Amino acid sequence: MIEVRNFTKRYGDFVAVDDLSFSIGEGEIFGFIGPNGAGKSTTIRFLATLLRPSSGEGYIAGHSVVEDPMAVRKVIGFMPDDFGVYDGMKVWEFLDFFAVAYKIPRSSRKKIIAEVLELLDLTHKRDDYVNGLSKGMKQRLCLAKTLVHDPPVLILDEPASGLDPRARAEMKALLTELRSMGKTILVSSHILPELADFVTSIGIIERGKLLAAGSVQEIQRQLRAHRRLQIRILDSDLAHAEAILRADDKVRDITGYDHTLTAEVDGGDTEMARLLQHLIGSGVSVQSFAEVEMTLDEVFMTVTKGIVN
Template sequence: MIEVINFTKHYGDFTAVDDLSFSIGEGEIFGFIGPNGAGKSTTIRFLATLLRPTSGEGRIAGHSVTDDPMAVRRVIGFMPDDFGVYDGMKVWEFLDFFAVAYEIPRGVRRRIIGEVLELLDLSHKRDDYVNGLSKGMKQRLCLAKTLVHDPPVLILDEPASGLDPRARLEMKALLMELRRMGKTILVSSHILSELADFCTSIGVIERGRLLAAGSIRDIQRQIRAHRVLKVELTEGPTDRAVAILQDDPAIRSVEAFGQSVTAEFHGVDEDMGRLLGRLMAAGVPVRSFAEEPLSLEEVFMMITKGIVN
């Protein structure tokens, strides 16, 4: 649904984005992450048809970003990282304004606005003035206006920026619901732990270059040579579990702390099943047995160098 092909953007002698390429499949939530100044917003503005590239191309739902921007605008909903609202305008009037801009007929606008307000849990704010809304409600309203024309692709630049913890959780729930409705979503954010909860894939950018892209699990395996197993016991000493793990050819090192045993694992998935079977057969009281993945924060710190343009 979204393709970026060798996108480059220069501002004079300064290169904001350098030969960037990635793709996002239909129905995915793609987390676009990177430090400040990495080129995220430049790329997002290009995809939203607000910025001409120095070179390269983009395609959304089959439409060229550079050659057919009006077709792209019909199939995307764009939420910028900073937006304003109009004084003296009510919530429904704000949405009606954008519905008119998208040439939605008068006869269906009222129904569409009602549906969008209900989806975003804003029905009770329908007749409130937009400049009197809280930060969280304004964020919801901005997301609502991106949905009035029912676009299949959403491009959201820091949608949870400045929100309190409850409002961030509500925003995450909304994005997950929109994916269930079939939307393809590109979302940038600095709140990495929340992206890990609901993104199907991520792209990591630094100094205008893409460092990694794909599912979080695939990227974890690319940057860490081994996997880590964590075994939690219900009771008793860990001696038997440690001895069994140390004796296995798929294990390189083992550490025990309290009722937990952590092992460096160099095998395949079938070896995990075999190891668990050995522990159970030996009567080790296993409470949980699982691979311990890297967190998205750890992935980010291992990939990036902390350098900004």
């Protein structure tokens, strides 16, 4: 449904996005993850036909983003990360404005506006001025706006940013509901756990490069190839053990506290076994050797840091 091929965007010498390629199948929710300034918004603006690429191509529902922006605009609903609203307009007028802009005939407009207001739980705000709405309400209104022409593809740039926990949970529920309506959704965030439990596939981007892309399970497996170790060692061998770990190129970020060493290990079970064997073989008195459970977020942080640095 969405395909990006070798998308590159340069601003002078600065490369904002570097040779990005990925594709999203129909009916998927694709989570686009990366820290601030990674190039998420640039890619999203490119897909929303608002940005000309330095090179590369993009296709949405078979239409070229560059060659045929009008056809693309018909099939996408776009929500920017930072948007404004018109002054002096009421909520229903705002939606009517965009409905007319999407050429929806008057006969069906009334019903559609009532439906999206209902879907986003905004019916009670129908006659409020849009510039008087709270941030969360504005986010919902903007999402309502992207739905008025019932597009099969939704491109949402950080729809949950700046929302309180309850509103975040509601936004998640809403996206899941939209997916059940058969829509393909590209949603970005700088926080992985926020997306991990409802997206079907993930792309991780940092400094303009795609680090990993695939289904959630796949990515999690990739991320799980990275462990955090906690080793308790008898006092006398502490220095020796630390020296061994430091000499090992699969081990990073070693910290010592009391007589416990903590370290990050690139690799899976075999790597761990090898390390334990190596320590014991070198005569270190290992008291305990255990893997520490990491949250998805922590793994994400260490992985991205590892790859970029």
